Amino acid sequence: MEKVLIINIDESAELFKALASDSRIEILKLLKDKMLNVNDIAEQLNIPSSTATVNIQKLEEVGLIATEYQPGNRGSQKLCSRAYNKIIINLNSNNTEEEDNIINVMMPIGNYYDFKVFPTCGLLSDSGIIGLLDDTRSFYEPEHIYAQLIWFRRGYIEYRFPNKVPYGAEIKSLEISAELCSEAPFYNMDWPSDITLWVNDKEIGTWISPGDFGGERGTLTPEWWGINNTQYGSLKVWRVNGNGSYIDGNKVSDILVKDLEINNKDYINVRFGIKDDANNVGGINLFGSKFGNYEQDILMKIEYQYKQSTITPGKN
CATH class of the missing domain: 2.60.120.260 (Galactose-binding domain-like)
Structure with a gap:
């Protein structure tokens, strides 16, 4: 099922900031059709876990990534998935x-x-x-x-x-x-x-x-x-x-x-x-x-x- 985010231009500043990063774009690409934990993302993108955590948090803050906790081998693990696969930005102002x-x-x-x-x-x-x-x-x-x-x-x-x-x-x-x-x-x-x-x-x-x-x-x-x-x-x-x-x-x-x-x-x-x-x-x-x-x-x-x-x- 296609999940679409529709947002007005007046509300898009934080979204643009979140997308202004090659690392965060790569994370979204990686999560196209699967769920991964932070360590998996860090390993596949060859970046430190701390860097992956910070970038995931930013994407989570603007609603582009959904996270959930599931039991793991050593306690719970945080799984990440892509919340949307399409973004539509309405360029008309929301000042109505x-x-x-x-x-x-x-x-x-x-x-x-x-x-x-x-x-x-x-x-x-x-x-x-x-x-x-x-x-x-x-x-x-x-x-x-x-x-x-x-x-x-x-x-x-x-x-x-x-x-x-x-x-x-x-x-x-x-x-x-x-x-x-x-x-x-x-x-x-x-x-x-x-x-x-x-x-x-x-x-x-x-x-x-x-x-x-x-x-x-x-x-x-x-x-x-x-x-x-x-x-x-x-x-x-x-x-x-x-x-x-x-x-x-x-x-x-x-x-x-x-x-x-x-x-x-x-x-x-x-x-x-x-x-x-x-x-x-x-x-x-x-x-x-x-x-x-x-x-x-x-x-x-x-x-x-x-x-x-x-x-x-x-x-x-």
């Missing part, structure tokens, strides 16, 4: 009248409403450590609102976004995007973690983060934060619409946007966490706009439309 019906809200990662976290844990601003490391009391520090990197091994962190949907409007979709990865001591590229998102107490879906990323400085990560620590994450997108719930375009559950009952509250509750019964309890690193590789905090995007009124002839 419908954009007036899109709401974007950026939430600073330090502006959380509630939390329940367990060590290892901590918070950083862009200039230093907030409170004490591995001390949950630090999450109550007034300076937590300035956090640019938050991490914890187990538990959750919760935000309340303002509900800006006009009264009487019908919500078409809700999207949450954030830069995240697992939480290991220092960093560990092979450290799986099941990171789950809830919206209004409805479980949307779980992303299996492959590791806690480091070894090279994040684009935005300050110089004072040692290179032996976590440096960057993956930008993940959870989306809920009238057909179900998705992570990076892949359907993960049958929860519909109407199930979120957004119109019933003045706020929208968003929670990131590790479930008590998760298979991979590998923690969370959550990045703000001044840490990692992406200049954003937690972005909520809501698409809505006004309900059409029905007029019956002969009646007022």
Whole structure:
């Protein structure tokens, strides 16, 4: 079956960046009709495993590669496959009248409403450590609102976004995007973690983060934060619409946007966490706009439309 990615020119910058690499093009060619693990890819392309890992991560971030974990000879192995075999780019701008019906809200990662976290844990601003490391009391520090990197091994962190949907409007979709990865001591590229998102107490879906990323400085990560620590994450997108719930375009559950009952509250509750019964309890690193590789905090995007009124002839 032909799998086609259709993307507007306004949304294609990161895709172009991902494809501007001979190594990543060769990886996509290699995955034409098969699934391979990282070591197989590195061996067949005659490149170091670390180089293959970085390039695979970039392709995964833009949705061109799908990954899954399967049992191997020594623990689980990460298998990669090509998510699409054709890309169509719409050169017409996406700036249509419908954009007036899109709401974007950026939430600073330090502006959380509630939390329940367990060590290892901590918070950083862009200039230093907030409170004490591995001390949950630090999450109550007034300076937590300035956090640019938050991490914890187990538990959750919760935000309340303002509900800006006009009264009487019908919500078409809700999207949450954030830069995240697992939480290991220092960093560990092979450290799986099941990171789950809830919206209004409805479980949307779980992303299996492959590791806690480091070894090279994040684009935005300050110089004072040692290179032996976590440096960057993956930008993940959870989306809920009238057909179900998705992570990076892949359907993960049958929860519909109407199930979120957004119109019933003045706020929208968003929670990131590790479930008590998760298979991979590998923690969370959550990045703000001044840490990692992406200049954003937690972005909520809501698409809505006004309900059409029905007029019956002969009646007022």
